[in-house]
Amino acid sequence: xxxxxxxxxxxxxxxxxxxxxxxxxxxxxxxxxxxxxxxxxxxxxxxxxxxxxxxxxxxxxxxxxxxxxxxxxxxxxxxxxxxxxxxxxxxxxxxxxxxxxxxxxxxxxxxxxxxxxxxxxxxxxxxxxxxxxxxxxxxxxxxxxxxxxxxxxxxxxxxxxxxxxxxxxxxxxxxxxxxxxxxxxxxxxxxxxxxxxxxxxxxxxxxxxxxxxxxxxxxxxxxxxxxxxxxxxxxxxxxxxxxxxxxxxxxxxxxxxxxxxxxxxxxxxxxxxxxxxxxxxxxxxxxxxxxxxxxxxxxxxxxxxxxxxxxxxxxxxxxxxxxxxxxxxxxxxxxxxxxxxxxxxxxxxxxxxxxxxxxxxxxxxxxxxxxxxxxxxxxxxxxxxxxxxxxxxxxxxxxxxxxxxxxxxxxxxxxxxxxxxx
Amino acid sequence: xxxxxxxxxxxxxxxxxxxxxxxxxxxxxxxxxxxxxxxxxxxxxxxxxxxxxxxxxxxxxxxxxxxxxxxxxxxxxxxxxxxxxxxxxxxxxxxxxxxxxxxxxxxxxxxxxxxxxxxxxxxxxxxxxxxxxxxxxxxxxxxxxxxxxxxxxxxxxxxxxxxxxxxxxxxxxxxxxxxxxxxxxxxxxxxxxxxxxxxxxxxxxxxxxxxxxxxxxxxxxxxxxxxxxxxxxxxxxxxxxxxxxxxxxxxxxxxxxxxxxxxxxxx
Amino acid sequence: xxxxxxxxxxxxxxxxxxxxxxxxxxxxxxxxxxxxxxxxxxxxxxxxxxxxxxxxxxxxxxxxxxxxxxxxxxxxxxxxxxxxxxxxxxxxxxxxxxxxxxxxxxxxxxxxxxxxxxxxxxxxxxxxxxxxxxxxxxxxxxxxxxxxxxxxxxxxxxxxxxxxxxxxxxxxxxxxxxxxxxxxxxxxxxxxxxxxxxxxxxxxxxxxxxxxxxxxxxxxxxxxxxxxxxxxxxxxxxxxxxxxxxxxxxxxxxxxxxxxxxxxxxxxxxxxxxxxxxxxxxxxxxxxxxxxxxxxxxxxxxxx
Numbered sequence: 004x005x006x007x008x009x010x011x012x013x014x015x016x017x018x019x020x021x022x023x024x025x026x027x028x029x030x031x032x033x034x035x036x037x038x039x040x041x042x043x044x045x046x047x048x049x050x051x052x053x054x055x056x057x058x059x060x061x062x063x064x065x066x067x068x069x070x071x072x073x074x075x076x077x078x079x080x081x082x083x084x085x086x087x088x089x090x091x092x093x094x095x096x097x098x099x100x101x102x103x104x105x106x107x108x109x110x111x112x113x114x115x116x117x118x119x120x121x122x123x124x125x126x127x128x129x130x131x132x133x134x135x136x137x138x139x140x141x142x143x144x145x146x147x148x149x150x151x152x153x154x155x156x157x158x159x160x161x162x163x164x165x166x167x168x169x170x171x172x173x174x175x176x177x178x179x180x181x182x183x184x185x186x187x188x189x190x191x192x193x194x195x196x197x198x199x200x201x202x203x204x205x206x207x208x209x210x211x212x213x214x215x216x217x218x219x220x221x222x223x224x225x226x227x228x229x230x231x232x233x234x235x236x237x238x239x240x241x242x243x244x245x246x247x248x249x250x251x252x253x254x255x256x257x258x259x260x261x262x263x264x265x266x267x268x269x270x271x272x273x274x275x276x277x278x279x280x281x282x283x284x285x286x287x288x289x290x291x292x293x294x295x296x297x298x299x300x301x302x303x304x305x306x307x308x309x310x311x312x313x314x315x316x317x318x319x320x321x322x323x324x325x326x327x328x329x330x331x332x333x334x335x336x337x338x339x340x341x342x343x344x345x346x347x348x349x350x351x352x353x354x355x356x357x358x359x360x361x362x363x364x365x366x367x368x369x370x371x372x373x374x375x376x377x378x379x380x381x382x383x384x385x386x387x388x389x390x391x392x393x394x395x396x397x398x399x400x401x402x403x404x405x406x407x408x409x410x411x412x413x414x415x416x417x418x419x420x421x422x423x424x425x
Numbered sequence: 426x427x428x429x430x431x432x433x434x435x436x437x438x439x440x441x442x443x444x445x446x447x448x449x450x451x452x453x454x455x456x457x458x459x460x461x462x463x464x465x466x467x468x469x470x471x472x473x474x475x476x477x478x479x480x481x482x483x484x485x486x487x488x489x490x491x492x493x494x495x496x497x498x499x500x501x502x503x504x505x506x507x508x509x510x511x512x513x514x515x516x517x518x519x520x521x522x523x524x525x526x527x528x529x530x531x532x533x534x535x536x537x538x539x540x541x542x543x544x545x546x547x548x549x550x551x552x553x554x555x556x557x558x559x560x561x562x563x564x565x566x567x568x569x570x571x572x573x574x575x576x577x578x579x580x581x582x583x584x585x586x587x588x589x590x591x592x593x594x595x596x597x598x599x600x601x602x603x604x605x606x607x608x609x610x611x612x613x614x615x616x617x618x619x620x621x622x623x624x625x626x627x628x629x630x631x632x633x634x635x636x637x638x639x640x641x642x643x644x645x646x647x648x649x650x651x652x653x654x655x656x657x658x659x660x661x662x663x664x665x666x667x668x669x670x671x672x673x674x675x676x677x678x679x680x681x682x683x684x685x686x687x688x689x690x691x692x
Numbered sequence: 693x694x695x696x697x698x699x700x701x702x703x704x705x706x707x708x709x710x711x712x713x714x715x716x717x718x719x720x721x722x723x724x725x726x727x728x729x730x731x732x733x734x735x736x737x738x739x740x741x742x743x744x745x746x747x748x749x750x751x752x753x754x755x756x757x758x759x760x761x762x763x764x765x766x767x768x769x770x771x772x773x774x775x776x777x778x779x780x781x782x783x784x785x786x787x788x789x790x791x792x793x794x795x796x797x798x799x800x801x802x803x804x805x806x807x808x809x810x811x812x813x814x815x816x817x818x819x820x821x822x823x824x825x826x827x828x829x830x831x832x833x834x835x836x837x838x839x840x841x842x843x844x845x846x847x848x849x850x851x852x853x854x855x856x857x858x859x860x861x862x863x864x865x866x867x868x869x870x871x872x873x874x875x876x877x878x879x880x881x882x883x884x885x886x887x888x889x890x891x892x893x894x895x896x897x898x899x900x901x902x903x904x905x906x907x908x909x910x911x912x913x914x915x916x917x918x919x920x921x922x923x924x925x926x927x928x929x930x931x932x933x934x935x936x937x938x939x940x941x942x943x944x945x946x947x948x949x950x951x952x953x954x955x956x957x958x959x960x961x962x963x964x965x966x967x968x969x970x971x972x973x974x975x976x977x978x979x980x981x982x983x984x985x986x987x988x989x990x991x992x993x994x995x996x
Contacts, residue, residue, distance in 0.1 A: 019778060026741045026771045028813050030748055034820065041744075041751045136793055138800070183981050190727045190796050191980050194931060198973035201928070209966045279551075286550040287540040294523050294534045301521035304478060305535050305604055306509030315547075345924065349804055356797055389808040395801025400786045403794045412527040416569055416581050417562075 009063035013056045020055035024048045089364050096270055100263045110262050111334075116374045117269045118331050123354040123366035124273070124280060125323030130352065131360030132289065133316035134296025136193035139200025140351050142180070143173040143321040145207060145343035147328020152220035152338045153213070162226040166272075166329050173325025174318045181317040185310050200348055207340040219339025223332045225261065226268045233261035269330045276323050277363060283319070285413045292316050293361075293413075346388070353391040357398055361410060429491050431456040431608055431640040432477075437486035439472050439664075446472045448664040449486070454608070454657075456491075459634055459641040461651045464661035465684055470644045471518060473661075474612055477642075478515050479504030492607045509538050512607035516597040516614060518644075524586035528577055528596055531585050532568035535603035540564055571599040575629065591622045595629070602633065608640045609633070615647040623647055627654050652676065660684070694834040699961040700954070705845045705914070707953020708852035712907035713930035714937065714945035715859070716900025722876045722940040723896050724788070729799035730779050732927015733806035734901050738772040738908025739918045740814060743821050746912075757824060768905040776901025777894055779806075785890070803923075811920040818919045821912055848910045855903060856946055863942065872896060876940070925969065929956070932976040938989025947987060 029048045032039050096117075100110050122144060129137045147169040154165045184195045207214050214220070225233065231244045234257065243252070244260060283289040291312045294302045299309055332338045354373055358365030377387050430453035439447040447469045454460045462470050475481040477488060479502060488499035490511045497511045507513050523531050533540075543560030544550030550557045572578040575595040580588060585596060594614060601609055614630075615623045631654055634641055645651050651658065651672070658675040660668035662684040668675045675681055713735050720728045745767040749760050783802045787795045828842030863869035871892045874882040883889045911926075912918055929952055937948025952972060960968040985991040 019774065022771065022774045023778060026744055026767070027737070027810065030744050031814055032744060032747050032819060034817075039747055039820075041747050130793075134793060136796060184977065187980055187984070189792055191935075191984070193796055194727065194928075195977050195980055198928065198976050202970050202973050205967065205970050209964075282551060283547070286547055287537050287544055288547045288550075290526075290530060290534050291537055291541075293526060293530075294537075297523040297525055298521050300480070301517070301523065302534075303505040304508055304515050304517075304521070305537065305600070306505050307534075307537050308505050308509075349800065352797075352800065353804075356801075385808075385812055388804055389812060392801045392803070392805030392808060396783045396798045396805065399790070399794045399798040399801070400783075403787075403790050410525060412530055412582055414530060414533055414561075414565070416529055416565060 009060055012063060013059040016059040017052050017056035021048065021052050024051045092364070092367055093274075100266055107259055107262055110259075110266050112374065112378065114262075114266045114269060114330075114334055116371055117266070117273050118327050118334065119351070119354060119370040119374055120367050121269070121273045121276060121327040121330070122324060122351045123358065123370050124277060124363060125320045125327065126351050126355045127358075127361065127363070127366055128280060128283075128292070128323070129316050129320035130355050131362070132284065132296065133292040133313065134189075135313060135316060136189060136196070136352075137317070137320065138193050138197035138345070138348055138352065139203070140196075140320070140324060141343040141345070141347040142200045142203035143177055143324035144328040144331065144347065144351075145203055145338075145340070146173040146176045146321075147325030148332040148338045148343075149207065149214060149220070149328075150325070151329040151332040152223050155222070155224035156220060160224065162224045162329070162333055165224060166326065169329035170322045170325040173328065174322040177317045177321025177324075178314055181314055185313045197345065197348075200343075200345060204340050204343055207343070214340075217340060219337055221337050223336055223338065225333050225336070226265055228264060233257055233264060265330070265333060269334075272326060272330070276326065280319075280323075281363070288312070288315055290413055350388075350391070353395055356395050357391070429456075430454060431491055432642070433487075433489040433491070434473075434477075435487045435489070437473065437476060437488065438484045439469070439476055439481060440484040446664050447476070447483075450661070450664070450666055452659045452666060452669055454640055454642050456640050457634060457638055458656040459630060459643070459654050460657045460659065461655040462642065462644050462659050462661060463646070463651055464667075467663075468661040469664040470661055471612060472664075474515065474610055474644060476500070477507075477610060478513055479507040490608065508604065508606075512605065513610060514601035514604045514606035514608070515610040516594075516601055516612055518612045518616070520593050520597055522585040522593055522597060522600070524584065526585060527582050528572070528585055528588065529565075529568055529581040531596060531600050532571060532603045533564055535600045536564045536567065567603060571602055574632075575599045591618055594618065594626075598629065598633075602637070602639075606639060608642060611641065611643040611645075613644055613646065615645055615650045618647075620649070623650055626650060630654055694832045694837050694839045695961070697832060697839045698837075699957045701839070701841055701845060702961075703954035703957030704950060705848050705953070706957055707933075707950035708849050709907045709910050709914075709949075710926070710930045710933045710952050711946040711949025712852055712855065712903045712910075713926060714933040714949045715856075715942060716904050717931050717934040718937070718939055718941060718945040719872075719896050719900050721934070723872060723893055724784070724795075726784070726795045727799065727931065728779075728784075728897070728900070729796065729927075730783070730802040730806055731900065731904060732923035732925075732930070733803050733810075734772060734776050734779070734923070735904040735908045735911075735926055735930075736918070736920065736923030737775050737806065737810065738768050738901075738905030739912045739922065740810060740819075740908075740920075741771045741905070742768040742909035742912045743819055743918060746821060746824075761824070765906070765909060768909045769902045772901045772905035772908070773898045775806075776897045776904075780894055780897040785893075803927075807920055807923065814920065816920065818917050820917045823916060824913055844914055848914065851906065851910070852946075855906065856942075859899070859903075860942060868892070868895060928976075929969075929972050932972055932979075934986075935976060935984075936979050936986055938986030940990075941986070941988045944986055944988035 025048060028051055029043060029045055031042050031044065033042060096113075099105060099113050122140070126137065126140050129135050129140075150169040150172045151162070151165050154160050154168060180196075180199050184192060187195060208217050210216070227233070228244045228247075231247050233244045244264075246252075250256070291302070291307050292315075294305075294307065295309060295312050302312070303309055331342075350373065354366055354369040358367070358369035373387070373391065376390075432454040434450060434452050437447055437450040438445070450473065462473065464470055472481065476483045477499060479499065483500045486500065490497045490499055490513065492512055499507050499511060499513070502511065523534065526534070540557075540560055541547075544557040545554070569578070572581055575598065577588075577592060577596060577599070580592070585593065588596060594617075598611065598614065615626055618626060627650055630641055630643075633639055655672055658668070658670065658672055659666060660675060660678070660681050667680045667684060668678045713731065716731050716734070717728060720726065720731070742764050745764045746760065749763055754760050754763065779802055783798045784795055787798055825842075825844045825847065828840050828845065830838050831841055832839040863872060871882070871887045872895075874885070874887055875889055875892050879889055911922070930949065933948035933952040934945045935948070936951060937944030937946070952975070955975065956968050956972055959971045979986060
């Protein structure tokens with residue numbers, strides 16, 4: 004593109020940026036004891052305009068223009084580097100707590116990452132594989148966490164006993180919520196799921212007698228090592244983890260051991276759910292999800308019942324969210340309704356979208372970036388959701404199928420049996 | 426006709442608000458015939474298909490399908506049930522393949538219901554049951570058979586959207602056949618094909634009729650295809666049937682000529 | 693009786709505001725068939741621009757109320773229009789013709805972006821404004837409960853009616869309105885007939901943004917407090933209103949808005965205020981299940 008044209012284009016963009024920046028960047032108000040004062044920040048306006056101008060100019064010259072490929076690409080053999088990346092990530096995950104620089108803080112962080120990975124993989128089934136936009140995923144997450152909390156509180160059952168219950172409860176809620184609305188088309192379904200998410204959150208806040216309301220629930224049951232808790236004393240006179248292994252008990256060491264155990268627990272469960280999803284993808288149900296996403300009308304014309312297919316996607320997605328919710332509860336030792344708002348749903352959606360809908364590894368990478376970004380400083384924390392919102396738009400415009408969206412077929416023809424020569 | 430018709434359409438009517446798209450249409454499709462529905466654009470042909478395959482609920486009339494002695498009333502069934510239980514498969518005017526999936530996957534998905542049953546609602550499949558593995562192998566064999574029939578064996582693992590146009594049309598037909606239908610409905614299968622490809626299509630449809638005993642109902646504008654292979658032609662104009670019979674008779678029918686070419690007769 | 697009347701007045705005022713926002717949703721859906729998820733944030737931006745303009749005018753010495761309000765209105769409409777235009781240009785136009793989830797995801801991303809943008813540049817705290825228009829009528833009094841109809845409420849309702857009337861005339865009688873209706877029916881054909889489809893779509897977004905800006909300004913004056921999060925809730929409710937009234941129908945949007953406003957006011961007044969949002973979401977789900985075309989809309993036929 005000739006320089007003059009690009010410059011004119013950039014100038015126009017800069018002008019728009021100027022108009023947009025003036026009211027909200029150029030001015031702001033502060034409320035002080037003596038009234039509201041107005042602060043001007045024209046320097047920031049100038050910077051914003053300059054950035055937009057330079058950015059737009061650069062964009063015109065960089066060779067990689069928005070090549071939106073409408074045809075999705077299918078890979079014959081998984082690219083070697085993504086395969087190695089997957090194994091590398093797995094090795095890293097297994098070794099993480101024992102690496103030289105590991106600390107309690109880093110293990111805690113990694114556990115958070117794993118929770119989001121599990122959430123991402125669950126939502127991936129619904130959005131990435133089945134193509135159903137669910138904007139209220141946090142609701143199922145909440146059901147899982149609260150099931151653990153309330154089961155512990157009212158029935159006194161332990162973590163591992165409650166875990167399947169958390170998944171099943173979430174799946175039931177998922178099916179119940181999905182049943183009435185499955186016939187809706189994509190965007191309406193999305194808004195309705197958003198509404199459900201909000202309804203669940205409001206109910207959790209207001210049903211104080213049952214859920215504890217905004218104060219949440221404390222003292223969730225924590226994972227035990229085959230029934231042996233990570234604490235100073237075991238209830239009912241059993242052995243604690245430390246006692247069993249003949250370790251000296253100190254609160255600090257115990258906390259670390261528990262942390263590490265939770266980390267490996269969730270790693271194991273996450274890997275199991277990953278295997279489950281990969282296997283499902285190669286079964287009729289998984290192919291039906293993808294067929295539904297590609298073309299619902301053609302799927303119906305082939306005799307596939309869209310209702311059952313959508314229900315199963317919702318149920319599996321909710322199941323995984325329920326498990327993640329249980330781990331979230333154990334991880335924090337505390338649940339409250341505020342952890343399960345639309346922001347949370349949007350975050351998980353961002354992970355799935357950025358990771359390349361349908362790609363397990365992509366979700367892992369996106370979750371790692373999302374969770375660790377705020378750790379690099381307060382500025383990053385503030386910019387995090389801003390960047391994620393902008394990235395979602397950018398990915399849709401540039402690569403609608405996400406960053407790691409190259410799909411491998413779920414089935415191949417076996418070698419044809421060789422005919423014996425007559 | 427010695428046997429009962431495969432499909433009996435009685436007084437089919439489809440109204441969209443004030444627009445009468447199909448007006449009291451009645452015709453029959455014999456079990457082993459190739460029946461063509463032709464007519465000028467806007468005559469209501471695809472609407473008839475959509476009623477047959479459950480995408481529209483007819484305003485009035487009945488669609489009776491006779492499959493192995495069982496009579497099914499299509500106008501009361503949901504689209505996917507029509508495909509699964511009545512055995513009515515279709516292709517689309519604008520080709521609806523699963524673009525991002527491979528050619529082979531398209532054919533395997535067509536066999537979803539058989540595989541789903543064999544996997545015992547996925548649970549059997551998860552644990553690698555023998556029944557499921559056998560069913561999957563059978564499905565692959567059927568897919569391979571149809572790939573070879575339509576000449577796409579070499580493209581099994583390519584994304585469906587990367588196939589050339591003619592190949593995509595053939596794939597759609599193969600996919601429909603993988604559902605083991607009783608009635609195959611083709612919506613303009615020859616659209617966009619060159620004469621060589623149209624001849625191949627004729628050959629394919631004739632052999633499908635021969636080897637699989639499937640009734641074929643097609644909407645078509647290409648007269649080489651229509652006249653070449655149809656046993657029975659129905660002509661629609663403005664939603665109404667204006668001719669119904671063997672190709673030779675329909676070709677000479679003055680009402681048909683008038684509908685297509687206007688009042689003046691072409692020499 | 694007077695309590696009922698008060699809820700009625702409050703509900704109608706709230707409903708007028710929702711209606712203005714709902715029009716934006718319905719117009720965009722009618723013409724491009726997508727839900728502009730970021731529309732709630734446009735309304736929020738309108739509110740912020742109104743508040744900031746008001747204080748800037750105060751510093752600049754403009755204190756005569758009618759002039760200040762007029763300038764605030766113009767400022768809100770102008771700047772918010774730019775935001776609406778930019779959102780369409782950046783997040784939606786490139787995706788026309790893409791796979792069906794893409795515009796929705798892009799819209800969600802835009803919504804997140806705008807919310808956090810305002811939070812970043814204006815702070816997360818609530819911003820308040822002193823009451824500008826005071827006073828009103830005392831209509832009735834029973835048992836010490838006074839039914840009040842404030843000047844501000846009257847202003848809101850009158851402005852809404854005027855804008856509704858104005859835009860209805862515009863849609864029905866002007867070339868722009870005709871172009872819009874043409875694009876709604878068949879975009880390809882409209883383009884072939886020489887209608888600048890891009891410009892028509894942009895204009896639709898701009899109009900929606902302007903109406904949302906007016907709603908934002910009204911809300912700022914009415915409640916006196918705003919924060920970066922008001923767009924989310926108001927957006928959901930306005931969208932519910934658009935669906936209830938019949939998505940794609942302008943009078944439907946207004947009707948839906950009034951109904952939602954009334955339902956919310958009465959629910960909060962007579963039942964449980966804590967669950968009023970649940971009531972509105974419940975209505976959305978109910979409408980979509982039972983009668984997706986809404987009260988005044990036409991049922992959609994699936995194109996095969």
